[in-house]
Amino acid sequence: MSLLKSDDVYERASRVIPRAAQTGLRAETHYPHPFVPEKAYGCRMVDVDGREYTDYHLAFGPILLGHNHPEVNEAVKEQIDEGVLYGAGVCELEVEVAEKLVDLIPSAEMVNFVNSGTEATYHAIRLSRAYTGRESIIKFEGCYHGWHDYVAFNVSPPENMMGRIYPQSKGILRAAYETTRILPFNDSDAFREFMAEHGEEIAGVILEPIPHSVGAIIPERKFLKTLRRETETYGSVLIFDEIITAFRHSIHGVQEEFGVVPDITTIGKSMGNGYPVAAIVGKKEIMSLVHNGVLVSGTYSGHPAALAAVKKTIEVLERDNVVDYISHLGEEYRRALGDVLDELGIEARVVGYRSIFALQFARGEVRSYADIVGIDRERFREFAAGMRKRGIFFTPNPLKRCHLSAKHTEKELEEFIHAAREVLKSMK
Numbered sequence: 001m002s003l004l005k006s007d008d009v010y011e012r013a014s015r016v017i018p019r020a021a022q023t024g025l026r027a028e029t030h031y032p033h034p035f036v037p038e039k040a041y042g043c044r045m046v047d048v049d050g051r052e053y054t055d056y057h058l059a060f061g062p063i064l065l066g067h068n069h070p071e072v073n074e075a076v077k078e079q080i081d082e083g084v085l086y087g088a089g090v091c092e093l094e095v096e097v098a099e100k101l102v103d104l105i106p107s108a109e110m111v112n113f114v115n116s117g118t119e120a121t122y123h124a125i126r127l128s129r130a131y132t133g134r135e136s137i138i139k140f141e142g143c144y145h146g147w148h149d150y151v152a153f154n155v156s157p158p159e160n161m162m163g164r165i166y167p168q169s170k171g172i173l174r175a176a177y178e179t180t181r182i183l184p185f186n187d188s189d190a191f192r193e194f195m196a197e198h199g200e201e202i203a204g205v206i207l208e209p210i211p212h213s214v215g216a217i218i219p220e221r222k223f224l225k226t227l228r229r230e231t232e233t234y235g236s237v238l239i240f241d242e243i244i245t246a247f248r249h250s251i252h253g254v255q256e257e258f259g260v261v262p263d264i265t266t267i268g269k270s271m272g273n274g275y276p277v278a279a280i281v282g283k284k285e286i287m288s289l290v291h292n293g294v295l296v297s298g299t300y301s302g303h304p305a306a307l308a309a310v311k312k313t314i315e316v317l318e319r320d321n322v323v324d325y326i327s328h329l330g331e332e333y334r335r336a337l338g339d340v341l342d343e344l345g346i347e348a349r350v351v352g353y354r355s356i357f358a359l360q361f362a363r364g365e366v367r368s369y370a371d372i373v374g375i376d377r378e379r380f381r382e383f384a385a386g387m388r389k390r391g392i393f394f395t396p397n398p399l400k401r402c403h404l405s406a407k408h409t410e411k412e413l414e415e416f417i418h419a420a421r422e423v424l425k426s427m428k
Contacts, residue, residue, distance in 0.1 A: 005048040010034030025060070031396045032385040040067035042407035045393060053393035054412050056402035060395075061212075061244055061356075062269040064326075065316055066407030072273050072312045079308035087299065094302045097310050101281055104314075105246065106256050107265045108281035112290050113302040117243035118146025120266035120278040121206065123296050125150050127264060128204030128237035130294045131286050136198070138205045140185040142369030144213035145206055145241050145266075149176040155213060156399055159373045185217055185368045188226040199234030204264075206239040209254050213244075214372050214399045215358035216351045224260040231263075237286065238262040243278065247271045248403075249327070249354045251317055273313040277306035326355035326404045329413065333357050333404070336417045344424050358401040359383065359420075372399070379427065386423035392416055 010030065013020035020034070021027035029035050038048045043066055045055045055067070065072065079093070098111035114120050125137055137150065141162060145151040149172045157166035163184070165177050181198070183190055185207070195202070205227060211217040231238040240262040246253040247270040255261055263286055268278030280287070280296075290296045317323060334357045338350045348361045360366075361376035361383075380398035387394070392415070394402045 006034045006036040009036045009048060025395065025397065025400075028397050029057070029395050031381065032388065042066045042068070043405050043412060051391075053388070053391050054408075054415065056392065056394040056404070056416075058403040058405055059274060060269070060400075061248060061403045062272065062274050063403075063405055064248055064270040065273045065313060065322065066405045067274070069273055069313075069316070071316060072275075072309050075308045075312035076275070076305050079304050083304060085300070085303060091302075091304060093304055093307050093311065097307045100311070100314060101267070101279065104251055105253050105265055105267065105281050106261045107240070107253075107263065107283070109284040110282065110287035110290075112280045112287065112296055113307070114278050114280065114296070114298055115276050115300050115303070115306075116146070117241070117266060117268045117278050118148055119298065120243065120268060120280050121145040121151060121239075121241055122148045123290075123294075124239045124241075124264045124266050124280050124282075125204055125206065126296075127280070127282075127286055127289060127294055128239065130289050131237055132203045132235060134201055134203035134236075136179045136181055136201045137203055138181045138183055138191075138194070140183055140207050140211070142185055142211045142214040142217060142372065143206075143208045143241070144211075145208075149173050150180065151206065152176075153180050154182045156369075157373075162370060162373065184370065185211060186220050186223045187368065188220070188223050191223075191226055192230060195230045195234055195236075199230065199236065202231075202234060202236040204237040204239050205231055206241060208241050208244065209258060209260075210245055210249075210353055211369075212353075212356060212401055214369060215360055215366070215401055216353050216356060217366055217368060217372075218353060219258065220367075221258060221260075224258050228260045228262075237264060239264045239266070241266050243268045244270075244356075247314075247317065248323070248356070250323060251314065271313060272306055272309045275306040275309035276300075277303065277310055320406065322406045323354075326406060326408070329404050329408060329410075330355040330357055332410075332413055333402075333416065336413065337420060340417060340421050340424060344421070344428055346424055346428060352401065355404040356401050360398070375399075382427060383420075383423055386426065387419055390419040390422065392419050 019027035036048045102108045141154045144155045152168045154166045242253045246267040264282035334350045361379040377398040381396045384396035
């Protein structure tokens with residue numbers, strides 16, 4: 001009989017919660033042993049048995065300023081004292097935050113708040129269909145846009161299903177198979193050829209400008225500019241899913257850096273430092289359809305507590321120059337981890353962008369999902385398990401990534417590299 005409280009809670013959870021987790025990706029973090037967090041602060045998490053971990057998971061990325069940030073928490077508490085939920089009209093805080101987003105995000109002329117990234121991409125695609133009067137959409141292999149039927153395809157297909165429609169779930173409507181088209185990322189020629197034949201059928205083109213759902217695929221500027229030019233030519237709506245990249249990589253979104261402005265952008269995660277909030281932002285002529293023929297609804301949309309967190313998070317990001325700090329630190333992590341791989345002669349690579357990095361047991365440049373599908377997944381799980389034993393926490397899913405927060409420092413970098421060297425040596 002186990003004396004660990006984690007095991008006890010896990011067994012209880014397994015009886016009443018599928019796979020003892022609220023999402024499938026969270027369920028994976030029970031490897032190599034049940035994970036039952038009790039508290040978190042800064043860049044640390046502590047489980048119910050008192051084991052402390054340096055957190056590189058950061059809840060799949062939203063924790064940008066660090067867990068339990070005092071200023072964000074205080075802003076939320078102040079709002080709770082004023083009111084938790086109104087559910088009528090519009091409160092001034094909604095206007096203030098929307099105005100700020102319009103100032104910051106190049107594509108934003110109007111804003112509609114929702115509660116999650118999946119809601120945001122769902123409504124963005126619905127808007128593209130309403131605006132164009134068309135039904136089909138294009139998504140790219142390796143990009144993740146949430147769990148809904150429109151996009152739950154070809155996020156991580158097996159090699160023999162690449163290029164063919166591959167559902168990530170059972171129970172998806174057959175109509176979604178017929179109206180979702182799959183293309184390879186970073187292949188400008190394939191996109192141009194497809195649009196030449198089917199462009200007048202395409203309502204929207206959606207992509208992660210940096211597909212972080214499979215580690216990191218850096219877009220070629222030529223590719224992004226091709227998407228912009230072709231969608232304009234055929235009257236399709238270009239949708240950037242910046243749920244991960246906006247605020248984490250730039251408070252303006254990576255669209256400013258890459259010099260390509262989409263018609264609609266979905267944002268979330270880091271802008272609330274862990275509070276449940278997301279938004280659809282975009283051109284006025286498209287966004288004006290919301291509540292004017294296009295249904296976008298939600299009891300908790302524009303939740304005052306979450307918007308208080310957004311307002312304060314953005315204030316801290318601007319004041320403390322957080323993005324530059326964590327971006328520079330990310331470069332150090334990637335360089336140092338790469339040096340360890342070279343030193344030990346390990347066949348692996350480090351990928352990432354700014355404050356995100358990932359270790360993949362494979363070689364070669366990454367241009368598309370085709371360069372990722374063959375990574376050694378079991379070796380990564382072994383690496384993740386070894387790191388967790390040494391107090392370093394990240395998901396054991398080999399397609400995912402590590403994140404940095406404002407609370408990570410050179411001290412955490414040294415500890416991470418020391419642990420990685422030990423684990424990789426033992427694996428070798």
